[in-house]
Amino acid sequence: MYKVIAIIFLFLIQANLFAQSDTLCKSMLMGKIIDEHDKSSLEFANIYIVELQKGGVSDSKGFYKIENICDGSYTVKISHVGCTTIETKIIVKGKTNKTFYPEHHAEILKDVEVIAKKPIEQTTQTKNDVSDEKLNQSKGQSLGDALKNIVGVNSLNTGNSISKPIIHGMHSNRILILNNGIRQEGQQWGVEHAPEIDPFIANKLSVIKGANSVRYGSDAIAGVVIVESKPLRDSAGIGGEINLVGMTNGKAGTTSVYLDGNFNRLKAFSWRVQGTLKQNGTVSAPNYILVNTGLKEYNFSYTLGWIKQKYGAEIFYSQFNTTLGIFGASHIGNLTDLQKAFDSPVPLETGAFTYKIGRPYQHIEHELVKFKAYFLTGEIGKLSIIYARQYNLRYEYDKHKPLNNSLEALNRPELQFELTTHTADIIWEHNRIRNVSGSIGISGMTQGNTYEGRTLIPNFRNNNGGIFWIERWKKNKFEIEGGIRYDYKRVQIYKYQYVGNATYELITPVHVFENATGNIGAIYKKDSTLNLSINFGSAWRAPSVNELYSYGLHHGAAALEYGDNTLISERTYNAIFTVHFIPSKKINIEISPYIHYIQDFIYRQPAPSPLLTIHGAFPAFYYKQTDATLKGIDFYSNYKINRSFEFTGKASILRAWNKKENDWLIMMPSDRYETELTYRFKTYKKINSSYLSASFLYVTKQSRVPQNSDFVAPPSSYYLINLHASFSIKIKNQNLEFGVSVFNVSNKSYRDYLDRFRYFTDAMGRNITFRVKVPFNMGFKSKSISNNN
């Protein structure tokens, strides 16, 4: 291990010593790419010189060759399916021979996270990343907004500040979010409850589409969102990054900073601290201001790692705190108020710009602490133990202050939830033995929910246990992966039930759910131009507590919701087929048709007539079960027209059918088409990675909705134009990055079907964002390196 560090350091030092030589550009980089484990040659590994945007692919014997390059120092990225991409500095002088060991790096140099994620990296399931470029463009926006860059992923919004990811038409409890390897546990059941994660924690965002219960436990019916932090620093020194984002709409400002370090006298120990501050005032639609849409957020996290070759440990701690105003005109008294709000051409409340947040508003806190330890079990495998505790607090303040003055003075939230979750996992992964690698593990969870204020969700205690086994066989062009899992879940409810005469009785029903689940998938890599994968999965989800026990008025939603405590688990069977076609270096096409067949799909069925309360009439909804099919296609294509121009086309199409009612399913995304044209500038002196891009998004009207199930008809189709520009300046080996994005360039008034505020207002108007990224790095000269020198 030290040798590898030493080699990389050597390059780094040399990179500083050698000036760029002006010889003819006839040099060559060549060598071999080798799997460290079994020393086998890696076929189809990609090697890419970042500065030159030039690369090559290794052949069946692992050899690669990149010709006609200038002498100099370059950043090289080596990637291969199943390995984490490694990035390293090299010197090219004449005919340069370099051998790389991608998996070796993944195991030892990167942090422990990488190893735990290996089963995901190698999955036969469809996994898509948000590109670095798109991740940068969405800085300052929410996690949901960033994820929308992946084809097939939408977001369910409540105005501009609350955004939940939707995968293949499913959201909330049907999606699992992995935050730094831990299942995010929050008040996920609510449509106006966004994931409690600081988007700046993510160095990489990816989505696995399809049922994924085997590895992560129940609930991941639709897919998994993976939020990964940057690996801990593995070279001595102190570095970091400052991100500044400003937005015109809402006069928003975001600052995010991280610092990381590693001491040369103590290579094993690495650390990072990170924090984000964010604030915006009232945002505007094209024609009016959206009252009370301000937001304040402060987040921080730290990571400590102790990484040795044969064992390691990591502590991760993060805190997320936000206070966000809820658009005032959206809180309504009854059905008549809702009709009035909808009929009005402008919202019934307007006002001036302010940073002040008034009622109604939410205050949310989420805290995560994670401990992880791993050690190698001889030559064959690795054992990891992970424990995490999460605490989620939610305060919701109604628009209506309490009538009683003394109560009003206390300013207590009308709704309050606290959810505390402890999880523990033990996983043993074994290295490839005769082409088979795999993992086996057990996981346990205990979760308690308490409420104060108005009853919406009762108190409950949720205990889960699961055991899984995944194996993967890989030989030549074929890979097959299969897994099985068993889960046991017990939910104990503590609820006061009205029995008449102003008396309530405590009831404590118990619900037990147990299920076995499995999946199997295969990949066939014909050659470098064609890659086919297919995955059959099954997953299940126990009904959530709100689906079982809702019994009242949901103020934000202006609806009476009635749960059903006889609901049973949903079970999905899905198939996803992905064709990845790369006929030349210029063309890249991915087509992914899918089908989810969900037995006992839980949904809200509207009652035929509204129910009468003292506040007037309210529509009532009952949680019901049906069998549903969700089928569609995700399409991605990229065409590099020439050195400068690049064209991207994306489409996602979904059809969701309620089989028992013989009708469409409500609240499903309509079809989306997006095209983008990018112009990349050549590197000019110190200015690099410059581009200009224009994207055009077209969202069709959702015409496939059940009749008489919504307050108003779905909004019309719309299109949006977004522009992006960015460039970097190299100063002392660091790339200072500047970017400007204009969202909704034409300042178009539109409403999206999946925005809950579409009943009351148009969506946000034009927004210009400015971004600056300042990385810095102070390397320590390492003693060990000097010795080797």
Added chain:
Amino acid sequence: MKEKTIKLLFATLAVATIWTSCKKDKDLVTVPQPVINESEVITTLKLTFVDSSNTSNIKYATFRDPDGDGGLGYDIFDTIKLEPNKTWLTTIILLNETVSPADTISNEVLEEGVDHLFCFSPTGTSATVTKTDLDANALPIGLQSKWRTTSTGLGTMQVELRHQPGVKDGSCTPGNTDIDVVFQTKIQ
């Protein structure tokens, strides 16, 4: 730094993380807050009509939803029955009957009269309503009113409480709805 020192430091930090991270761990799951909490619920709207010509002639009409919104539906929903050609002195009482003894919410409405307004909309009945009480800004509230009945007939009377913080101008348009009950009304 010695490796041992760092190991110790690491362990200390680990312990410190557990120690400091526990943001108010409320594990009182098994002891839920009883429903008898301090959040406000209006369960009952009670109208009392006193005949101005004969104060012993009193009529009542009530709407009651004993467990508040949702859950079980209403259990009392009277028809307003008044005699014709009379003036009725009408008082509104609002109760929270989820607690025992019941909480009189109409007192709070009176206290915050500047933010509240009752509106009465008859359909097909002869009753005309005049509000007789005033808030601090000399705008009517409607907890007290006079109902003048003339001819006999059958219709409805909508009783609304509008919550109008900062926007009360005497009209029913601004604000949102706190109460909205449509009573069947019989003048006979």
